[in-house]
Amino acid sequence: VRFTFDNNYFNDLYQGIPIGGYTKIIEKMLDGIDVELNTDFFEDKEKWLNIADKVLFTGMIDQYYDYCFGELEYRGLDFEFETLDIENYQGNAVINYTDRETPFTRIIEHKHFENAESDKTVITREYPKAWEKGKEAYYPMNDDKNTELFAKYKELADKEDKVIFGGRLGMYQYFDMWKVIEEALKLVDNLE
Numbered sequence: 001v002r003f004t005f006d007n008n009y010f011n012d013l014y015q016g017i018p019i020g021g022y023t024k025i026i027e028k029m030l031d032g033i034d035v036e037l038n039t040d041f042f043e044d045k046e047k048w049l050n051i052a053d054k055v056l057f058t059g060m061i062d063q064y065y066d067y068c069f070g071e072l073e074y075r076g077l078d079f080e081f082e083t084l085d086i087e088n089y090q091g092n093a094v095i096n097y098t099d100r101e102t103p104f105t106r107i108i109e110h111k112h113f114e115n116a117e118s119d120k121t122v123i124t125r126e127y128p129k130a131w132e133k134g135k136e137a138y139y140p141m142n143d144d145k146n147t148e149l150f151a152k153y154k155e156l157a158d159k160e161d162k163v164i165f166g167g168r169l170g171m172y173q174y175f176d177m178w179k180v181i182e183e184a185l186k187l188v189d190n191l192e
């Protein structure tokens, strides 16, 4: 028996993305600021550490400390993109697949985030994958083992006065967008 026709897969009371997407926000935030792309902090750590009085590091905290207590674990992901010659695939931005048989965990249909109009549609299937060093780390694994290990790195981080560790990799936590923005604003307040 189906009691609801709500096919929304998130429970948050308020849901959405900024008008025009996040790109617009980021463009405005970076207006007039020097940006260097495709630059690995660890290729010239000393240079980046000496570039300013305060450095906000948003990379992996265990890598920053040369994995001195061991490696934190992350969840990896593979994305499979497909452009379909149909107007609508699933009627919703996100559909989760929680059954054993389906190899992907969700399908994103991008046009539904902003009600884009097109006679085509782009979908992305997300496949869970074990994370390997050197690959993109998507989600921290906040189980007991990793939480304990992170606490050791955090103890070192708390003693730094020049470097601030921020974001999902620096703070080793899963954050939704609103939460990571809130954390960034809190950080700025605490610095003042």
Ligand SMILES: Cc1cc2nc3c(=O)[nH]c(=O)nc-3n(C[C@H](O)[C@H](O)[C@H](O)COP(=O)(O)OP(=O)(O)OC[C@H]3O[C@@H](n4cnc5c(N)ncnc54)[C@H](O)[C@@H]3O)c2cc1C
Pocket (backbone or CB within 6 Å): 039, 040, 041, 042, 058, 059, 060, 077, 138, 139, 166, 167, 168, 169, 174, 175, 176, 177, 178, 180
């Ligand atoms: C697959 C996926 C789906 C998600 N879906 C949602 C969703 O539906 N809704 C929602 O609210 N949130 C979602 N999130 C969460 C949201 O995307 C994150 O919380 C947010 O992007 C985290 O921002 P951040 O600044 O902490 O980290 P990031 O966005 O990862 O930024 C960190 C930055 O540091 C840079 N960096 C890292 N290491 C180095 C290095 N060594 N040298 C130089 N630069 C480096 C990276 O390139 C990156 O630009 C999702 C996350 C993932 C991974």
